[in-house]
Amino acid sequence: MSKSKRLMELMMTVNRKRKFTVKELAQEYGVSSRTILRDLQELSELGVPLYSEVGPHGGYQVLRERTLPPIAFTEEEAVSIFFAIHALRHYSSLPFETESSAALSKFYYYMSGDTRDRIDQMKNRVDFVTPERQVTAPHLSILLDAAIQQKVLTIDYESKDNQTSREIQPIGIYTRNGLWYCPAYSFRNHEIRVFRCDRIHSVDLSEKEPMDIRHIHLENRELIRQVDQEYVHLFAELTKDGVLTYEAEPWPVLKLQIREDGTGWLEGNILKSDIPFFANFFIGLGLKVTVENPPELLSCIQKILSELMSKYDQQTMIRRKDIP
Numbered sequence: 001m002s003k004s005k006r007l008m009e010l011m012m013t014v015n016r017k018r019k020f021t022v023k024e025l026a027q028e029y030g031v032s033s034r035t036i037l038r039d040l041q042e043l044s045e046l047g048v049p050l051y052s053e054v055g056p057h058g059g060y061q062v063l064r065e066r067t068l069p070p071i072a073f074t075e076e077e078a079v080s081i082f083f084a085i086h087a088l089r090h091y092s093s094l095p096f097e098t099e100s101s102a103a104l105s106k107f108y109y110y111m112s113g114d115t116r117d118r119i120d121q122m123k124n125r126v127d128f129v130t131p132e133r134q135v136t137a138p139h140l141s142i143l144l145d146a147a148i149q150q151k152v153l154t155i156d157y158e159s160k161d162n163q164t165s166r167e168i169q170p171i172g173i174y175t176r177n178g179l180w181y182c183p184a185y186s187f188r189n190h191e192i193r194v195f196r197c198d199r200i201h202s203v204d205l206s207e208k209e210p211m212d213i214r215h216i217h218l219e220n221r222e223l224i225r226q227v228d229q230e231y232v233h234l235f236a237e238l239t240k241d242g243v244l245t246y247e248a249e250p251w252p253v254l255k256l257q258i259r260e261d262g263t264g265w266l267e268g269n270i271l272k273s274d275i276p277f278f279a280n281f282f283i284g285l286g287l288k289v290t291v292e293n294p295p296e297l298l299s300c301i302q303k304i305l306s307e308l309m310s311k312y313d314q315q316t317m318i319r320r321k322d323i324p
C-alpha cells in the first residue's frame with residue numbers, strides 16, 4: 001500500500017475509533033510501529049487533533065472535535081449543501097449557529113471561481129422563506145444534547161401566565177414558522193409537553209434520575225400516554241386547498257392522508273385540554289376544513305365563532321349609532 005493511500009485510510013480509521021494504540025494500528029496495516037508513529041505525526045501536522053496518554057492503559061485518542069477525512073463532492077452536490085446551510089440564515093437561533101457559518105464559509109472559499117459566480121447568481125433567485133422572529137433561543141444546543149444523552153434539565157420557563165422552574169427530559173427540538181419548540185417529558189405534569197425554546201430563560205443539569213425514553217423521538221412521542229390524561233380522537237376532512245394549506249403548516253400530532261383527487265383528511269389523538277387550541281387552528285382554515293370529531297371540538301368552534309359574531313355585531317351597532 002502506498003504511503004498516501006495509507007495516510008488517507010489511517011485518517012478515516014482514527015476518526016472512527018475512540019481510542020487506539022500504535023501496536024494495534026501497526027498490526028492492522030502490516031507495518032512497523034515506527035512507521036505508524038511517523039504517520040500519526042504527519043496526520044497531526046495536517047490538523048487531525050490527536051493526543052497521547054502514557055501508562056499501561058495508554059494510547060492515542062482523537063479529541064472530541066474530530067476532523068472528517070477529505071470528501072470529494074461533485075459541483076452539484078457542493079452547491080446543494082451550500083444552499084441547504086444558506087437556507088438557515090433566516091433563523092435568529094440555530095443549534096450549531098457558529099459551526100454552520102464556518103461550514104458555509106469553507107464551502108464557498110474552496111469552490112472554483114466559476115462555481116462561486118454561479119452561487120452568487122443563484123442567491124438572488126433561490127430562497128427558503130421563513131418568518132424572521134425577534135425572539136432568540138440560546139439554549140438549543142444544550143436541549144439537543146440532553147435529548148441525545150438522555151439528561152434531565154432544570155429550566156426557568158416563562159409561560160403565558162407565570163415564570164416557573166421545571167424539570168424536563170428533552171426528546172428533541174424542531175422549528176415551525178421561525179420558532180423553535182422542544183417536546184420533553186415534564187416531571188411536574190408526568191407527560192410529554194411542548195416548550196417554546198425562546199421562553200426558556202436558563203438551563204441547568206438536574207440531579208434527577210432520567211427516564212429510559214430512548215425509544216421516544218419526534219416521530220413517535222405520542223407513545224407516552226398517561227392514564228390521568230384524557231385524550232380524544234380527532235377527524236377532519238380537507239378540501240384540495242385545505243390539504244395544501246395544512247402541508248405548509250403541519251402539526252406532528254395529526255396524520256395527514258391524501259386521496260387521489262387531492263382532497264384528504266386529518267386524524268389523530270389530541271389531549272382534551274388542547275381542544276381550544278385546535279378550535280382556533282381549524283377556524284383559521286375556514287371553509288377548507290370540516291371537523292367531524294370530537295363533539296367537544298365542534299362545540300368549542302361554535303362557541304368561539306358565536307363570540308366573534310357577537311363582538312362584531314356590537315361594533316356594527318355602535319358605529320351605526322355614531323352616524324348622524
